[in-house]
Amino acid sequence: MKLSDIVSTGKKxxxxxxxxxxxxxxxxxxxxxxLTADLMGSLQMQHFFKEFPERFFQCGISEANxxxxxxxxxxxxxxxxxxxxxxxxTGRVYDQIRxxxxxxxxxxxxxxxxxxxxxxxxxxTHQILEDIGMMRMLPGMVVINPCDYNQTKAATMAIAEYDGxxxxxxxxxxxxxxxxxxxxxxxGKALHLASGKDVSxxxxxxxxxxxxxxxxxxxxxxxxxxxxxxxxxxxxDEEAILDSVSKTxxxxxxxxxxxxxxxxxxIANLLVHRLPVPMEYVGVNDSFGESGKPMELLDKYGxxxxxxxxxxxxxxxxxxx
Amino acid sequence: MADISKLHELCTQVxxxxxxxxxxxxxxxxxxxxxxxxxFVALYGAVMKHSPKPFRMExxxxxxxxxxxxxxxPVWYSVLSRSGYFPVPELATFRKINSRLQGHPATHEGLPxxxxxxxxxxxxxxxxxxxxxxxxxxxxxxxxxxxxxxGELQEGQCWEAMLFAAHHKVDNLIxxxxxNGQQIDGANDDVISLGNLPAKWKAFGWDVLILEHGNDLExxxxxxxxxxxxTGKGKPVVILMKTEMGYGVDFMQGTHAWHGKAPNEEQFxxxxxxxxxxxxxxx
Numbered sequence: 001m002k003l004s005d006i007v008s009t010g011k012k013x014x015x016x017x018x019x020x021x022x023x024x025x026x027x028x029x030x031x032x033x034x035l036t037a038d039l040m041g042s043l044q045m046q047h048f049f050k051e052f053p054e055r056f057f058q059c060g061i062s063e064a065n066x067x068x069x070x071x072x073x074x075x076x077x078x079x080x081x082x083x084x085x086x087x088x089x090t091g092r093v094y095d096q097i098r099x100x101x102x103x104x105x106x107x108x109x110x111x112x113x114x115x116x117x118x119x120x121x122x123x124x125t126h127q128i129l130e131d132i133g134m135m136r137m138l139p140g141m142v143v144i145n146p147c148d149y150n151q152t153k154a155a156t157m158a159i160a161e162y163d164g165x166x167x168x169x170x171x172x173x174x175x176x177x178x179x180x181x182x183x184x185x186x187x188g189k190a191l192h193l194a195s196g197k198d199v200s201x202x203x204x205x206x207x208x209x210x211x212x213x214x215x216x217x218x219x220x221x222x223x224x225x226x227x228x229x230x231x232x233x234x235x236x237d238e239e240a241i242l243d244s245v246s247k248t249x250x251x252x253x254x255x256x257x258x259x260x261x262x263x264x265x266x267i268a269n270l271l272v273h274r275l276p277v278p279m280e281y282v283g284v285n286d287s288f289g290e291s292g293k294p295m296e297l298l299d300k301y302g303x304x305x306x307x308x309x310x311x312x313x314x315x316x317x318x319x320x321x
Numbered sequence: 322m323a324d325i326s327k328l329h330e331l332c333t334q335v336x337x338x339x340x341x342x343x344x345x346x347x348x349x350x351x352x353x354x355x356x357x358x359x360x361f362v363a364l365y366g367a368v369m370k371h372s373p374k375p376f377r378m379e380x381x382x383x384x385x386x387x388x389x390x391x392x393x394x395p396v397w398y399s400v401l402s403r404s405g406y407f408p409v410p411e412l413a414t415f416r417k418i419n420s421r422l423q424g425h426p427a428t429h430e431g432l433p434x435x436x437x438x439x440x441x442x443x444x445x446x447x448x449x450x451x452x453x454x455x456x457x458x459x460x461x462x463x464x465x466x467x468x469x470x471x472g473e474l475q476e477g478q479c480w481e482a483m484l485f486a487a488h489h490k491v492d493n494l495i496x497x498x499x500x501n502g503q504q505i506d507g508a509n510d511d512v513i514s515l516g517n518l519p520a521k522w523k524a525f526g527w528d529v530l531i532l533e534h535g536n537d538l539e540x541x542x543x544x545x546x547x548x549x550x551x552t553g554k555g556k557p558v559v560i561l562m563k564t565e566m567g568y569g570v571d572f573m574q575g576t577h578a579w580h581g582k583a584p585n586e587e588q589f590x591x592x593x594x595x596x597x598x599x600x601x602x603x604x
Contacts (some may be wrong), residue, residue, distance in 0.1 A: 026460065033458070056453065057489065067445045067480035072387075072451020075436050077379040080451075095441050096478070100448055104428045104438045 003194040008176035015113040017149035019044020021156030022149040043083035061141035064294035067096035074106040086115035102138040116256035118294040127289035133261020135167040143234040145169040147208035154185035196226035200244040207254040214308035250319040254282035278318035334601040337457040342415040350524035352579040354396035356564040361400040373405035376433035390470035391425040398499020406434040443476025453494040472504030486557040487526030505576040528556040535564035
């Protein structure tokens with residue numbers, strides 16, 4: 001696809017895509033059940049609850065217990081989807097996930113909304129920026145961070161077909177929609193959004209759109225960016241990454257997450273062994289967030305379009321140098 | 322039901338197994354393993370409907386058991402093997418490299434009989450509740466059993482689970498608390514007092530049963546059967562089961578000292594002398 005062909009068809013929150021996908025997979029698969037820790041509305045799980053009240057369990061503000069109950073439901077053959085904010089889906093319950101879900105290889109789908117600084121005004125207590133790192137360190141955990149409403153909906157449905165623990169991360173704000181409706185979602189398969197020859201941009205989550213906007217601006221300056229959407233951070237599509245990098249020999253990775261431990265580190269780990277090239281991170285630099293509007297926060301914490309532009313130019317200088 | 326004298330003999334053999342396993346690797350948790358021997362023998366030998374072979378993770382139309390205080394794995398492994406889940410000689414691999422008998426129970430190596438890993442405390446009751454909900458959703462009339470330690474109740478997740486089970490009327494669940502009053506650093510009352518435990522469970526909406534003699538096999542069997550009759554009435558059921566840590570070996574009894582300590586050669590010989598060989602035979 002050409003970069004100029006990528007357009008936004010509207011805006012909706014990725015969490016709304018989750019809510020729509022959860023209802024749809026609930027209709028298709030009677031083994032799917034839901035749990036929430038007092039955040040049904042925030043996660044848009046009310047649609048499923050209204051249609052399947054007997055398959056939905058309100059846990060109250062008790063995330064640790066929710067993860068355990070989900071592990072038990074999975075033991076009996078159900079496919080539980082837990083829903084709470086990303087902060088409470090990971091850091092708060094890391095040991096429950098580690099022992100009762102990951103080590104025990106339970107088929108639990110940990111669905112996490114309000115990830116990153118785009119949660120906005122609630123501030124740093126709720127803006128988790130370490131969750132991808134924590135989850136991808138767990139052996140056997142699949143980690144997915146879709147980029148828009150349509151992709152989140154498709155991912156939400158696709159994970160029911162996979163037998164094993166999954167961390168599905170999405171966000172709060174209304175965000176541009178630019179991937180196709182009713183798309184097929186393949187876990188672990190990177191999506192090639194635009195071809196280019198100068199630099200490979202690997203992006204996940206909200207920042208995929210930011211990178212598209214940056215690349216469109218760079219195209220006007222004669223810089224050709226290849227954009228690849230890494231919606232699945234683990235397992236990483238190594239072949240797609242190496243194919244692109246072997247052509248461009250320069251890399252920018254963008255994610256709404258700490259530079260430590262996220263997609264950038266996953267790709268750096270691959271490239272340092274297989275194909276070392278100049279690389280830049282667009283991510284939060286070892287800092288907590290703060291209250292503010294989503295776009296203000298993205299800008300302040302180094303996750304804006306300007307940061308992608310800078311990273312591309314910097315990496316191209318190093319490539320020449 | 323199995324002949325009660327056979328179950329008494331099994332209790333003795335399980336105690337021999339526990340001591341031999343822990344002694345062989347000089348690690349493990351003999352105290353509460355010995356204290357819960359009657360409970361495990363009663364559950365697997367006289368109370369639960371269960372099928373060792375083929376072992377199925379989902380356990381449809383069977384009673385399920387979840388161990389929350391995973392450190393007492395020696396007693397569980399012994400009873401599982403002697404109930405036919407895996408070969409008895411495999412007990413010799415306990416805590417050794419490349420074994421399915423991990424220090425704390427795990428599903429990772431595929432040991433039949435284990436449905437979730439435990440060891441990090443406070444998690445098992447939640448998992449048991451989830452399994453009980455699955456049975457309810459599937460119209461499966463069998464029960465889910467869970468054992469938790471008493472010190473373990475200091476974990477906040479236990480109280481979350483208690484609230485949840487009462488709220489959702491999980492009444493096909495029977496939780497037993499190994500109420501031995503001891504934990505690693507000493508008596509519960511010296512570490513963090515649990516206070517009036519029966520009143521607390523009751524206040525959380527559970528049907529509370531108290532078993533004063535958790536090392537009396539017949540009484541454990543009778544209590545577990547009584548608990549089954551109390552299910553299906555809109556409340557989860559808990560048995561607060563008083564046991565003596567280290568029961569069956571005089572110098573290990575009633576103290577926290579043997580929570581996680583292996584006997585030396587002399588202590589081992591002294592302990593084994595109190596547990597006569599059985600027709601079942603050592604592994």
